Amino acid sequence: MVRKTKEDALATRNLLLDAASRVFSEGGVGHTTLNDIAAEAGLTRGAVYWHFQNKSDLINALWERVALPMQQALDQIRSEFAHDVLAMTRAKSRWVLRQVVHDESTRQFMSILLLRCEFVAELASARDYMLAQRDQCIGQLADEFALAITRGQLPDTVRAQGAAISLLALMDGLCMHWLLNPQAFDLEQVGGVALDAYLDGLAIPR
Amino acid sequence: MVRKTKEDALATRNLLLDAASRVFSEGGVGHTTLNDIAAEAGLTRGAVYWHFQNKSDLINALWERVALPMQQALDQIRSEFAHDVLAMTRAKSRWVLRQVVHDESTRQFMSILLLRCEFVAELASARDYMLAQRDQCIGQLADEFALAITRGQLPDTVRAQGAAISLLALMDGLCMHWLLNPQAFDLEQVGGVALDAYLDGLAIPR
DNA sequence: AAATTTACATACATCCTTGTATGTATGTCA
DNA sequence: TGACATACATACAAGGATGTATGTAAATTT
Structure with a gap:
């Protein structure tokens, strides 16, 4: 052919x-x-x-192909939970965990991102793209936390930006360890519990 | 010469x-x-x-050189906090964050582990060594959580193993994101807050 | 003091990997 | 129905990277 x-x-x-x-x-x-x-x-x-053009270009294309639908799916969830931001945050996080477990392409993508990619100079553009995506994700989460604070769902001692970064860190860490050895634990179950513990812990007045 | x-x-x-x-x-x-x-x-x-012998052998040596002192330092902390396991867990976690921020070799090691290493077949032995270290670390944390449950510091609804995995995931995720962009946030401060939120969240009866 | 071993440096052959140049069969358009 | 562009496959040149073989000067042994 x-x-x-x-x-x-x-x-x-x-x-x-x-x-x-x-x-x-x-x-x-x-x-x-x-x-x-x-x-x-x-x-x-x-x-x-x-x-x-080359390998780097291919990787950029690969990430755009995955990141866009993922961002759209998360936006969809955002629109569904506009009345309860903390529930929104929870739903988004759980969706990611579910996707990683049940959707092969998402799992492959996260596996590449977390375990199979060295962020070096050669992939600088891909790295920048990924960092921009990350910052946008953190920004959204921070907005959600800030809104939760103004609505009284979280104490005003909570730092929205830091809380957002930590939540993303928890998610990524959970995915990373699960991908390292998927039969070691149930990502959705353990991740869900950890998510609840963290978010409920944030809600404790200090 | x-x-x-x-x-x-x-x-x-x-x-x-x-x-x-x-x-x-x-x-x-x-x-x-x-x-x-x-x-x-x-x-x-x-x-x-x-x-x-080759690159793989060098990497093994590199990891052994870092992992052993780190494990010893953590054991030292364990012995100091034998009376309060949750304080022990907190102290260990904070020590890791502090080391990553202030000790260059530790920072390099974590950077390699989290961002600059593809766990592929070529590095199978290094991967296995690292997985064994991780399992040992999780096992220790799980023991600590289990002890905290028996001592009434945590409700018995907490699953020690899952809680341990999630804590390690949180730490690794925090380190990973900080290493991606160290000026984005204060690892010790943000990490400490996240740690407290998670552990205090675990302590909430469910 | 000679022989041997150690701790490297140097040289070489082999095997990819990349980038590009070229070939080629097929759509597409005038 | 040419003529050109498209979507690849194939061929080629150049640069590394690896592993090994060999060289070598100092340390150690005998």
């Missing part, structure tokens, strides 16, 4: 991204060659270099 | 480990070559291959 229609070409591009996600999540970003990716997709490096 | 005494050779070995720690924490494990390490130490690959 050679020349394809535009839809076929887009499908090929997604095929490559799927393959990259799989191979990266197994072999690590730095240890994976473009040939590995192409072979996993049943193609050659010619296809990779046609659709992407 | 060529031939050294045995003490000199041991110093050279440590020089190489120091250099590896530095270069790994900057350039990532997978992207760093043995020549990079040797050059950073002012030596050649000949020295590296004399003291270590």
Whole structure:
């Protein structure tokens, strides 16, 4: 097979991204060659270099493809819980845990992000993109906490920004340890309990 | 200079480990070559291959050199707080945060572990060693939580193992995010607050 | 003091990996 | 129905990185 229609070409591009996600999540970003990716997709490096400038460009594309839907899903949850911000925060966190456990592409993405990617100079643009996503996520959480404080759901001694960072840290840490050994514990159960403990602990007046 | 005494050779070995720690924490494990390490130490690959079988072997040595003193320091803290297990857990956690912020080698180690290392097949033995260390750490924390439950410091609805995993996850997540951007927040301050919130949240009867 | 070992440095062969250049068959458009 | 552009595959050149083999000067042993 050679020349394809535009839809076929887009499908090929997604095929490559799927393959990259799989191979990266197994072999690590730095240890994976473009040939590995192409072979996993049943193609050659010619296809990779046609659709992407290089490995770094491919990684950027990979992250955009995952980050956008994830952000949209979280926005959807935000809109559903506008009346109760703490419930919103809880729902978002639980959704992430559920996705990591049950959705393979999300799991692969988190695995790459947390365990299979060295954030080095070569991937500077990908790193910056990821940091921007993180800051946006923290900003949203901080807004939620700030709103919870003004609504009296949390004491005004709580620092919204710090609380947001810590929540994200807890989530990432839980995902990281679960991905290191998924049969070690139930991520949704243990994570849910930890989430409740942390948020309820924040609510204690100090 | 060529031939050294045995003490000199041991110093050279440590020089190489120091250099590896530095270069790994900057350039990532997978992207760093043995020549990079040797050059950073002012030596050649000949020295590296004399003291270590290969890169994987070097990494194992690196981790053993850091993990042992860290475990000993934590044991020291454990012995000091035998009368109050929850205070012990708090003290251990705060000590880790303090070390990461103020001790460069600890910071480099955590940076490598959390951000600059792809846990792939090539590093299987290092991965296993690290997982064993982690399990031991979780086991200790779980024992502490279990003791706190029997002493009535925590309600018996708390699952010691899950609580331990979550605490370690929180610590690792905090360190990871701080290392990603150290000027974003004060690790000791924010981490301390998060730690208190989580542990106090665990203590709430459910 | 000679022999041997140690602790490296240097040199070499091999194997990727990347980037690019070129080939090629097929859509697409005039 | 050419002519051109597209979507790849294939081929090629260059630079590393690894592992090993060899060289070597000082330390240690005998």
